[in-house]
Amino acid sequence: MTRGRLADPAQLLQWLIGDEAAFAALVADLTVGETYFLREAAQIEVLRRLVLPDLVRRRGVAPLRFWSAGCATGEEAYSLAILLEQEGIGNMATIVGTDISAVALARAGRAEYGAWSLRGVPQDVIVSAFRRQGDRYLLADRLRRQVTFGTLNLAAPDYRAVMPVLDQMDLILCRNVLIYFAAEAVEAIAARLHDLLAPGGWLLTGPSDPPLWTFAPFETVVTAGGVVYRRRAVGRPSYPSAVPDPAVDMTFPGASPAGCEDVAKLPRPEPAPPVMPPDPRPGIRALADGGQPQAALAALGQAIDRFPLDTGLHYLAAVLQIDLGRLDDAAASLRRVLYLDSTLAVAHLTLGTVLRRLGAADDARRAFRNALALCAALPDDTPVALAEGEPAARLAAAAAAQLAGTEASQ
Ligand SMILES: C[S@@+](CC[C@H](N)C(=O)[O-])C[C@H]1O[C@@H](n2cnc3c(N)ncnc32)[C@H](O)[C@@H]1O
Incomplete structure (x- = not known):
């Protein structure tokens, strides 16, 4: 309106309808x-x-x-x-x-x-x-x-x-x-x-x-x-x-x-609700911490249905599956995490420990090396994503120890 020296929005509308260049300028x-x-x-x-x-x-x-x-x-x-x-x-x-x-x-x-x-x-x-x-x-x-x-x-x-x-x-x-x-x-x-x-x-x-x-x-x-x-x-x-x-x-x-x-094969999430949904993680953690890992996993399943691309949920599922001794499921959950975000060092490290327990030493070593490389690229005191505040240096040390342990047991 300033450019056209107009005072009335109705005039602006008329101008825009009649003048392609003015309309294009407004769109731009x-x-x-x-x-x-x-x-x-x-x-x-x-x-x-x-x-x-x-x-x-x-x-x-x-x-x-x-x-x-x-x-x-x-x-x-x-x-x-x-x-x-x-x-x-x-x-x-x-x-x-x-x-x-x-x-x-x-x-x-x-x-x-x-x-x-x-x-x-x-x-x-x-x-x-x-x-x-x-x-x-x-x-x-x-x-x-x-x-x-x-x-x-x-x-x-x-x-x-x-x-x-x-x-x-x-x-x-x-x-x-x-x-x-x-x-x-x-x-x-x-x-x-x-x-x-x-x-x-x-x-x-x-x-x-x-x-x-x-x-x-x-x-x-x-x-x-x-x-x-x-x-x-x-x-x-x-x-x-x-x-x-x-x-x-x-x-x-x-x-x-x-x-x-x-x-598409995952259960379909509901269309996004108009308000931000509450974060399901605290409730799930409360169930897990309260000694109800099965209930926590069931709640996690529902949360993952709604947020299938949330790496934190898949990672939490892996942690619970490890607690329950379901190592194959845990490995699958961790691979899912890494397909969503291949830079998550803690997921590589945890996958390595699971694979090691499953006897897949070569794959475990590869996972530990990935974790090590990712942590080494960070400043020592940087908290690592999904690692509950653990700094990069400590995670790197854990990965190095696991790697050495896997090599020694060969
Ligand atoms: C941020 S640019 C994205 C450019 C390119 N796709 C990219 O990702 O680099 C968004 C473009 O969407 C266009 N756009 C916005 N609303 C539109 C509409 N209703 N119909 C067609 N294009 C539209 C804008 O003019 C703008 O050029």
Whole structure:
């Protein structure tokens, strides 16, 4: 209103209806366009190592259809082009980027970026994908040409009516967009995205976005890059039961992928209640401390149904299972913890002790080494996550002692 020198909101409304540029400027002011190239390294690896190989295997030479929904100034859509080129399948896909902000899309079309958009991108990728002009980075034409952009409001009821090309998508990235929507809108958008996926097509949201698996019949796979969604392929299981977990593979070459879970097979949580739910942990601990481990485990089961991605709950389950002598169950719970967060040193350490008791000395040693490496990377007095205040140095010492003990008993 200040810019238009208006005093009356009704005048503003008239102005916005009649003036596309004014409307676009308002949208640009209201939206958050924060983005950068190859955002969320763990998710990029999931694309590289899980999603793209699956699509190539299933689709053969058929052209792939990718969509960056809420693409802001284009970094995400162009990142897909870069990734495809790196994987040697650059010519196999069409990529569409959409956003509600016409101002952002105009910048996306120019494909010209500052260093901030390239933070974290390896130098060799910058050299091969961009041409430098002063302090600006111009995306190579061959990559720019692979992406087309269009305006789309994700709150609109029918995306195909606005952009017919949005159908039978093999991959949709809708990351860091749904956090801005009300719960009912998220539910409707999830159903529409599901509807626009080809059978077997993948959907990735951002780490802070709300979960979608209650809103449409997605398959879900837990990966090091978070939960990824998939439209069911007709007639057969559409992904391998144990999905290689890139971050675990890279960080801890020996870690087993056996704990990978299909979240859809876990009991479905209720849609999020409007108020923050109470933390179930104190009650569960009270049961455990009061000598009722079975009751505590039953309560934990219910809590895990509601919060299947909560590492603390899975870890507590492991501790109780150890108390009850259910070592195989405890190992499974700990592997679940590590699939949700492979950096939890205490889970590696506890897994090591369980595996040692189960007689799996090699795996136990690997787990102790992982715990040691993670603790060694922390300042000595840093409290370790889930370890009830234990500092890194003490946990490292415990892991070293266990490792030595396992080696001595060989
Ligand atoms: C934080 S950016 C995310 C960019 C990119 N997806 C990423 O993860 O780096 C959020 C984008 O969502 C867009 N957005 C917000 N509401 C939208 C809507 N109703 N329809 C389409 N896009 C919307 C914004 O304009 C903004 O560009």
